Amino acid sequence: MTRRMWTYLLPVLMLCVLAWGVERFPPPQFESGHQVPQMATPLPRAAVWDWIDTGVLFAALCAASWLALKKRNRKWIAGLMIFSLLYFGFWRRGCVCPVGAIGNAALAAADSSYAIPAVVLAFFLLPLIFTLFFGRGFCGAVCPLGAVQDLFIIRPMRVLPALEAGLRLFAYLYLAAAAVMAATGTMFLICRYDPFVTLFRFDGNWNGWVLTASFLAISIFIARPYCRFLCPYGVILRNLSRLSKWRVTITPDECIHCRLCENVCPFGAISEPSKVLPLAETAENKRRLVVFIILAPILAAAGGWLGWTVYPMLAKQGGVAESAKSLGIKLAIVAGVFVGLAAAGKLIGSVIGRRQEDYEARRADCFACGRCFEYCPREQLKRKQ
Amino acid sequence: MDEKKNQYSRRDILRHGVWGACAAGVAGTGAILASKSRGQKYVWQIDPYKCTACGNCATFCVLQESAVKCVHAYAMCGYCDLCTGYYRPEPKELNTAAENQLCPRGAIKRTYVEDPYFEYTIDETKCNGCGKCVMGCTSFGNGSLFLQIRHDRCVGCNECAIAIACPENAIVRVPAEEPYLLKDRR
Structure with missing residues (x-):
């Protein structure tokens, strides 16, 4: 039997070296009438479900905006947050999300052969549009990555404003790196190192679990570390939020300067009324401002230089295609300039401030989580009436 | 004022x-x-004619148990007794001894059909997508065993982790209406 097989097999094998892919052993004609089975091809999730997801996102964004600006109730916002965590996080397993969609948008902008799926585009744009009108309601109540960290806020500590601003540069750097890497087709950095997707899928390798556990452990003491110091989508949202048409107000009518809201905000996003600075300090600030403005182009140039020098190393690591390298280096310089300007912006922001008379949430930092409403005595009084 | x-x-x-x-x-x-x-939905799939069965699919999927499984195009299969996808093709003497079995998971079931033909079916609950059988079948057989992303398991990541690791760029986006790239009798 074996020998018979081999005498047949050997010449065929030799032939196959010449003509690869040829049918070496012709499929048999069965005398017993054996039916050749069909391969099973289980279908992916129907496309209509993607549109349902988009609908849910739109509804959640509407609800988040209404709850933060009109209803003013922390419990409802927390409820919506948990719903979003369950739906976008555990049910949809974290994909597609607006944060990761940055990668798709960057790739679509740079590579004409890549067609961004309409649903991903909708996920990318909807929160941006809502933020322009209503502030960062997305972060507070819709984003599953934010929600899972929010649940772990147990003993939030205050982070020094200067340190906070410095650490936030990581987010700008992350956004710049992610955009460059996605645009050159290297990888979707944000999706690959998403710290919570392992938890959402409840499946994955050790690295993923360690990343999740460390971020959640940090969340206990530093509220929402990913949102504040790393989230690249947060960078876009915080800057759009500065201009939003409407915004979260802590008190329903007047501020009585009780400071309760400032104490309860775990993100340190509420600033006290601005003091009238003594003349000497004002002069000092003005001098600093001039220095920082002069420094801005220098920082931008330094950033560009850094991008220019670091990119070839990263490209080597990531295995960038030769054709994408010239585009990559240009993008890396632009990204470096962007990070440099962001750093200069932070320095300038540290010496200029808008005059405010009451306790107010800084628009860029406020996640519209609604914790301050519950502690505002004026709000309590209004509810009793 | x-x-x-x-x-x-x-x-x-x-x-x-x-x-x-x-x-x-x-x-x-x-x-x-x-x-x-484009309004069209896309999913990830392996182009079996580019795939070299390198084994990355088994380890790089974000799922602990890879969504890539071996599938069998029965119509292409020679139903060999000495299947080089089922038995190790290397030994000096290729025979049907049990220690010669190739699949590390025992995911291939061999059933007798009629003399001298045997049918090979894949148990997807055991298969880890390592592609050892695919390598054997493609090198010495008809190439009827090949790897595919199974859409009942794939979570549809925005960026497929195996696609990045694939040395042949064999993992591509395909329209969701036709989510498989199957081999046929060429």
Whole structure:
């Protein structure tokens, strides 16, 4: 039997070296009438479900905006947050999300052969549009990555404003790196190192679990570390939020300067009324401002230089295609300039401030989580009436 | 009083101007991307004619148990007794001894059909997508065993982790209406 097989097999094998892919052993004609089975091809999730997801996102964004600006109730916002965590996080397993969609948008902008799926585009744009009108309601109540960290806020500590601003540069750097890497087709950095997707899928390798556990452990003491110091989508949202048409107000009518809201905000996003600075300090600030403005182009140039020098190393690591390298280096310089300007912006922001008379949430930092409403005595009084 | 009023309006104008510019920016980005977008849904799939069965599929999937499984195009299969996808093709003597079995998971079931033919079926609950059988079948057999992403398991990551690790760029986006790239009798 074996020998018979081999005498047949050997010449065929030799032939196959010449003509690869040829049918070496012709499929048999069965005398017993054996039916050749069909391969099973289980279908992916129907496309209509993607549109349902988009609908849910739109509804959640509407609800988040209404709850933060009109209803003013922390419990409802927390409820919506948990719903979003369950739906976008555990049910949809974290994909597609607006944060990761940055990668798709960057790739679509740079590579004409890549067609961004309409649903991903909708996920990318909807929160941006809502933020322009209503502030960062997305972060507070819709984003599953934010929600899972929010649940772990147990003993939030205050982070020094200067340190906070410095650490936030990581987010700008992350956004710049992610955009460059996605645009050159290297990888979707944000999706690959998403710290919570392992938890959402409840499946994955050790690295993923360690990343999740460390971020959640940090969340206990530093509220929402990913949102504040790393989230690249947060960078876009915080800057759009500065201009939003409407915004979260802590008190329903007047501020009585009780400071309760400032104490309860775990993100340190509420600033006290601005003091009238003594003349000497004002002069000092003005001098600093001039220095920082002069420094801005220098920082931008330094950033560009850094991008220019670091990119070839990263490209080597990531295995960038030769054709994408010239585009990559240009993008890396632009990204470096962007990070440099962001750093200069932070320095300038540290010496200029808008005059405010009451306790107010800084628009860029406020996640519209609604914790301050519950502690505002004026709000309590209004509810009793 | 008048001066103060003017100051406010100037600030408002600036504010509205910047807001308008941002809104235009978001709308413009949206419009440009939308012009490049297609409403069609895409999913990941392995092109079996590019795949070299390197084994990355078993380890790089974000799922602990890879969504890539071996599938069998029965119509292409030679139903060999000495299947090089089922038995190790290397030994000096290729025979049907049990220690010669190739699959590390015992995921291939061999059933007798009629002399001298045997049918090989894949138990997907055991298969880890390592591609050892695919390598054997493609090198010495008809190539009827090949790897495919199974869409009942795939979570549809935005960026497929195996696609990045694939040395042949064999993992591509395909329209969701035709989510498999099957081999046929060429």
